[in-house]
Amino acid sequence: MxxxxxxxxxxxxxxxxxxxxxxxxxxxxxxxxxxxxxxxxxxxxxxxxxxxxxxxxxxxxxxxxxxxxxxxxxxxxxxxxxxxxxxxxxRNDEPLVWNLHSFERRDRRDDPNTGMDDWARGVADQGRIPHQEIKPSLEMAEATVAGWLGVPVNSPVVRRSRRRAVDDRPWQLSDSWFPEWAKDTPLLTHVEDLVLPGGALAYLGHPQVRTRDEIRVRMPSPGEAQRLEIPVGTPVMEHVRIGYGVDDMPVRVMITVAPGDRTTLVYELEV
Amino acid sequence: MxxxxxxxxxxxxxxxxxxxxxxxxxxxxxxxxxxxxxxxxxxxxxxxxxxxxxxxxxxxxxxxxxxxxxxxxxxxxxxxxxxxxxxxxxRNDEPLVWNLHSFERRDRRDDPNTGMDDWARGVADQGRIPHQEIKPSLEMAEATVAGWLGVPVNSPVVRRSRRRAVDDRPWQLSDSWFPEWAKDTPLLTHVEDLVLPGGALAYLGHPQVRTRDEIRVRMPSPGEAQRLEIPVGTPVMEHVRIGYGVDDMPVRVMITVAPGDRTTLVYELEV
DNA sequence: CAGTGGTCTAGACCACGCT
DNA sequence: GCGTGGTCTAGACCACTGG
Known part of the structure; x- marks a missing residue:
């Protein structure tokens, strides 16, 4: 031996x-x-x-x-x-920092001049070129989303499906879900970034006062691997942010899938 | 066809x-x-x-x-x-929730009665049995750690190397690094959980007032896969928490590696 | 013992992309 | 054209574990 x-x-x-x-x-x-x-x-x-x-x-x-x-x-x-x-x-991949403490929060940095929302500004500040496509739709809530949003299964919800790219390379798949009230707002009709003072939700009268983020990690499904151009052997992060309103009810759920080799999440917290 | x-x-x-x-x-x-x-x-x-x-x-x-x-x-x-x-x-894996908003922060839940620190309490609250081994040591700072701690490379630093298990199954590898002052404290000598009022750092006169968390995801190295009993096709989360003191200098860096199939990170934030 | 997965061989044909 | 990786075959021996 x-x-x-x-x-x-x-x-x-x-x-x-x-x-x-x-x-x-x-x-x-x-x-x-x-x-x-x-x-x-x-x-x-x-x-x-x-x-x-x-x-x-x-x-x-x-x-x-x-x-x-x-x-x-x-x-x-x-x-x-x-x-x-x-x-x-x-392999040679440069991760991009995604600051989730400031992301879509009090100190959000939407820029009305450039039309960039909070995410796009964060990317641009790192010297990269952001791009996103948005597809809004009215759908029936599946069990998972319904549970997170606190609405009945198969009740109508507004979905904003995002495909984000950086430097012309796919970066994230991010879907936001809103309760039924959103169907009468630009959330369902506007296909560009919604850059509104204080953030779209606050502007529309449903501000987020509290969020819960859940972060999981797994291997991508074949579909995700294809859409995000993920090579074999690369895991993804799944980030779920549930935003709660003043009445402590969810006003928005956002599910983001990001390739692990291109993403670093950051939270900066005061004790 | x-x-x-x-x-x-x-x-x-x-x-x-x-x-x-x-x-x-x-x-x-x-x-x-x-x-x-x-x-x-x-x-x-x-x-x-x-x-x-x-x-x-x-x-x-x-x-x-x-x-x-x-x-x-x-x-x-x-x-x-x-x-x-x-x-x-x-495969059949039950992820464990790890709340990083409250983890080792203002509302930390160390329990002097059971000798459980904040992490152990979080696990026990989910009906699981926590266990950890701690190996303190005095080492020379490598470049990465030195950079995070803001000390010169090869200067002495205190390392507390943790191997955490849940239900007798390996769960996390977590290494904490402290500046030189820690060598004269129980941080270097105590091999059990340091359950001190307000948290060990605050008790020792170096409270954390601000933290920066960085979360990355990758496939495990062979050594990590072995020590954490990670099956093929399972990514790991790498969580780095840098704690800053009242003078805005780092007082502690903690690097945690956790198997992706057994971990859900949670952050609950007020906007 | 019988069946499992782990390892390994020595071939073969193909689509692709550079030169 | 030619070397690359992608796919595939039909065998083989082994260590391990359950009944």
């Missing part, structure tokens, strides 16, 4: 693990080879990963064994596969 | 699917079969997934083709693989 010491360098610390030689699979040897090169900086961000046939030859294994190793690295979000002559490359 | 009819017999029902031959890979047919059964509830949480050989036979494909489909479902966190006779099962 011979022991092998393998080192693994994380962002914050160096770890060491001991593995029995007999238990180490051949695909793991290939995996460690590439992973080590990435961690040590031999392979930098955006660099091309050696090809499957080359690695199979070098390690003396079958091509499918190499594919097991590379597919694991893809799952972990370290590399991404191109098509044709491109080959695989080491 | 040739159509392939494939029939699949589960224990409970016989299904038939029609697929365009040109547009759909054969592993995707198998994938859609199982995914559909999960989505429609034919396969419930905890149920056993049909075996590889069985599926290969029913769909008339090679076993490795079936494995491609099942491995994709594993990546997406829908099923999990057992060993030996167990086979694969549909």
């Amino acid at each position: 011979r022991a092998i010491f393998c080192t693994y360098r994380s962002d914050r610390e160096l770890e060491r693990c001991t593995v029995a030689a007999e238990t180490r699979a051949r695909w793991q040897v290939v995996y460690d080879d590439i992973r080590g090169q990435i961690d040590r900086g031999v392979l930098g961000k955006g660099d091309q990963v050696p090809g499957e046939v080359f690695l199979a030859d070098r390690h003396g294994v079958a091509r499918s064994t190499v594919r097991s190793a590379l597919s694991r690295l893809e799952q972990e979000g370290l590399i991404t596969a191109g098509k044709g002559r491109l080959g695989r490359t080491v | 040739r159509a392939i009819f494939c029939t699949y017999r589960s224990d409970r029902e016989l299904e038939r699917c029609t697929v365009a031959a040109e547009t759909r890979a054969r592993w995707q047919v198998v994938y859609d079969d199982i995914r559909g059964q999960i989505d429609r509830g034919v396969l419930g949480k905890g149920d056993q997934v049909p075996g590889e050989v069985f599926l290969a036979d029913r769909h008339g494909v090679a076993r490795s083709t079936v494995r491609s489909a099942l491995s994709r479902l594993e990546q997406e966190g829908l099923i999990t693989a057992g060993k030996g006779r167990l086979g694969r099962t549909v």
